[in-house]
Structures are given as structure tokens and as C-alpha cells.
Amino acid sequence: MNMKEECRRHISLVKESAGDLAAAYVARTRLKRLLLACSRMIAREYGLAEPVLPGPFEVPAGASQQFHELARRCNRLVSTAQTLCQPSEPLDVRWRSEWATVHAELEHIDRILTSVDASQT
Amino acid sequence: MKHKSTALWLYGSHARGDADFQSDFDVFAVTDSAITNQEVASIIRSNPPLLKVSRYSWSEIEGMASYGSLFLHHIRLEGKCLFEGCASAGRLKAILDALGPYKRAQLDAAAFRTTVQDVRASLERGGSIPFELSVLSTVLRHSAILGCYVSGSPTFGRFRPVQRIVGLWGLDQGIASLFADLYRHRLWTDQRAEEPSEVSLDTAYHWCDRIDTMLEKLEEQTNEYERRVS
Numbered sequence: 001m002n003m004k005e006e007c008r009r010h011i012s013l014v015k016e017s018a019g020d021l022a023a024a025y026v027a028r029t030r031l032k033r034l035l036l037a038c039s040r041m042i043a044r045e046y047g048l049a050e051p052v053l054p055g056p057f058e059v060p061a062g063a064s065q066q067f068h069e070l071a072r073r074c075n076r077l078v079s080t081a082q083t084l085c086q087p088s089e090p091l092d093v094r095w096r097s098e099w100a101t102v103h104a105e106l107e108h109i110d111r112i113l114t115s116v117d118a119s120q121t
Numbered sequence: 122m123k124h125k126s127t128a129l130w131l132y133g134s135h136a137r138g139d140a141d142f143q144s145d146f147d148v149f150a151v152t153d154s155a156i157t158n159q160e161v162a163s164i165i166r167s168n169p170p171l172l173k174v175s176r177y178s179w180s181e182i183e184g185m186a187s188y189g190s191l192f193l194h195h196i197r198l199e200g201k202c203l204f205e206g207c208a209s210a211g212r213l214k215a216i217l218d219a220l221g222p223y224k225r226a227q228l229d230a231a232a233f234r235t236t237v238q239d240v241r242a243s244l245e246r247g248g249s250i251p252f253e254l255s256v257l258s259t260v261l262r263h264s265a266i267l268g269c270y271v272s273g274s275p276t277f278g279r280f281r282p283v284q285r286i287v288g289l290w291g292l293d294q295g296i297a298s299l300f301a302d303l304y305r306h307r308l309w310t311d312q313r314a315e316e317p318s319e320v321s322l323d324t325a326y327h328w329c330d331r332i333d334t335m336l337e338k339l340e341e342q343t344n345e346y347e348r349r350v351s
Contacts (some may be wrong), residue, residue, distance in 0.1 A: 006246070013239075029239065029256055036249060052249040053310050057261035094181070 001042035010034035125206035271346035
């Protein structure tokens with residue numbers, strides 16, 4: 001499976017866990033894994049060192065518009081994830097209230113990934 | 122006054138008195154208005170370098186109290202009030218005093234199990250070993266905290282819950298003695314420690330095995346606990 005498909009698989013996993021109240025704990029880790037996969041995909045595309053931790057990332061200046069947009073949306077999710085992932089279980093309550101925002105971002109990211117040229121990644 | 126309904130409580134290692142140089146200064150903020158770290162620092166008249174504010178609304182706290190939130194048990198056991206606005210005086214303490222037993226132990230145990238399965242799957246697919254080790258360290262610590270609670274010995278902190286649960290349940294001593302090494306990955310992800318040198322795939326799988334063994338015991342204990350409190 002290529003990196004693009006791997007990222008899309010992570011999106012499915014986040015969505016799958018988000019439907020279950022008990023799985024908020026699982027979903028937040030899956031969300032971070034998705035963000036890491038996206039940043040690794042872009043790094044690989046441009047021959048950069050692949051990050052080993054999820055976090056904000058920048059794409060090279062000459063990168064495609066799609067990758068710029070992907071990075072922008074992922075970075076926004078990193079920020080949302082920090083609020084969702086406070087150190088306790090109430091994130092399930094918060095997860096439910098924030099899920100619409102996260103879901104919309106995931107949909108955007110999935111669309112960007114779908115449109116990435118098949119020759120890339 | 123903007124923060125008249127705000128309550129700020131200290132919890133974690135600084136509240137327990139066992140903080141070290143890597144410890145966050147954990148502040149639990151309950152408020153219905155937005156509050157920045159700077160405002161918290163100004164209210165408590167201190168600006169610690171590792172100030173970490175966990176923010177909740179009063180409705181979130183009431184929701185958490187309805188299922189006996191383990192996090193609220195932590196605050197009740199170790200928290201210290203730093204500030205209460207005039208409209209929130211005594212409100213959090215009253216909620217904490219009335220806190221019932223935690224009702225989500227089995228759900229948490231199931232989530233920990235799924236998380237370890239996810240880690241294994243990620244490792245098999247070439248995922249980031251440092252990230253997965255960080256996830257494992259968090260799962261192990263949270264499992265130990267829950268295990269201590271359902272065993273009637275609530276214990277919080279970075280290492281103590283793991284040490285205690287290993288003793289209580291007669292688990293492999295290696296879990297307790299090597300946990301500090303594993304937890305360095307977690308500290309590193311928070312930029313509170315240098316990058317750990319050992320990041321082998323074998324190490325990650327060994328931790329998955331150890332944690333799975335512990336989770337078997339946790340599932341057994343949470344089932345028993347839920348029968349007792351239901």
C-alpha cells in the first residue's frame with residue numbers, strides 16, 4: 001500500500017472509532033497517527049527526513065498546492081487534537097461536541113488525498 | 122469580574138510535592154469563560170516554566186461527575202485549590218465531595234486493549250517506533266492508574282501507579298523497573314526530555330506483550346469491580 005492509501009486508511013480508522021463513545025481514547029491516538037502519516041508522506045515526496053512524531057509541519061516552498069493545503073488542514077487538526085486530548089477521560093464528552101469539526105477536516109483531507117496525482121507518493 | 126465563576130486547582134506532582142525538573146505545573150481550570158495561560162499565571166501570581174492548564178466548563182465537570190470521573194477522583198485525592206472566584210466558592214469541592222464510584226472501568230479497559238492492538242498493527246506496517254513507544258507508555262500508566270483504583274488503592278503520579286500495581290498483582294517486576302525508560306518516550310514527545318537512544322522494534326513488541334499481560338489482569342479486576350459497585 002502506498003503512503004497516500006495508508007493516510008486514507010488512517011482516516012477510516014479515526015472515523016470507525018469516533019462512532020463509539022468508549023473509543024474516544026482510541027480515536028485520539030488514531031488521529032495523531034493520521035497526522036503523522038500525512039507529514040511522513042509529504043516528507044517522503046520531497047526527499048525530506050520523515051518525522052517520527054505527530055506535530056505541526058511545513059511543506060517546502062516549491063511543493064504542490066495540494067500538499068500546501070494538506071499541511072494547512074493537518075496543522076489545524078493538530079491544534080484541535082491538543083484541545084481534545086487533555087489528560088483525562090472527559091475528552092469523550094468533548095470529542096462528541098468537537099466531532100463535527102474533526103469530521104469535516106477529515107473529509108477535506110480525504111478529498112485532497114484522493115486528488116493527489118497517482119504518480120505521487 | 123471576568124473570572125468570578127472560575128476555579129483553579131493545582132494537581133499532579135507539584136500538588137503531591139514530588140515534582141522534578143521535568144514536571145509540569147498542572148493546573149485544573151474550571152470556567153465558563155475563556156482563560157489563557159497568562160491569565161492563569163496572573164491570577165495565581167506565579168509563572169512556572171512548565172505551566173500546563175487543563176480547561177473544563179462547569180457543564181463538562183458536572184457530566185464527568187455523573188459517572189464518577191477518575192480524573193475528578195484524582196483532583197479530589199490530591200488537588201489543592203489555588204483560586205476561586207466569588208461565584209464559584211466551594212462549588213468544585215461540593216462536586217468532589219459528592220463524587221460516586223467510577224462507572225467506566227470496563228470501557229476504559231477495552232479502549233486500552235484496542236490501543237495496544239493498534240500499536241501492534243502500526244508497528245507491523247512500518248509505523249513510527251518512537252511514537253508507538255510513547256503511546257504504550259501512556260496506556261501502561263493509565264492502565265495502572267485504573268488498576269490501582271479498582272483494587273481500592275487509588276494512586277496517581279508518573280511512576281507510582283505502575284510500581285504499585287506490579288506489587289499488588291504480582292506482575293513481572295521488569296514492568297516496574299523498566300517503565301521509567303519507556304516513559305522517557307512520552308516525555309520526549311512533550312519535549313520534556315532528550316530523545317531516548319533505544320528505539321528497537323523488539324523493545325516495542327516486548328512492551329506490547331507485557332502490557333497485554335497486565336490488561337488481562339485489569340479486565341478481570343474491572344469485571345469484579347463493576348459487579349461490586351453496580
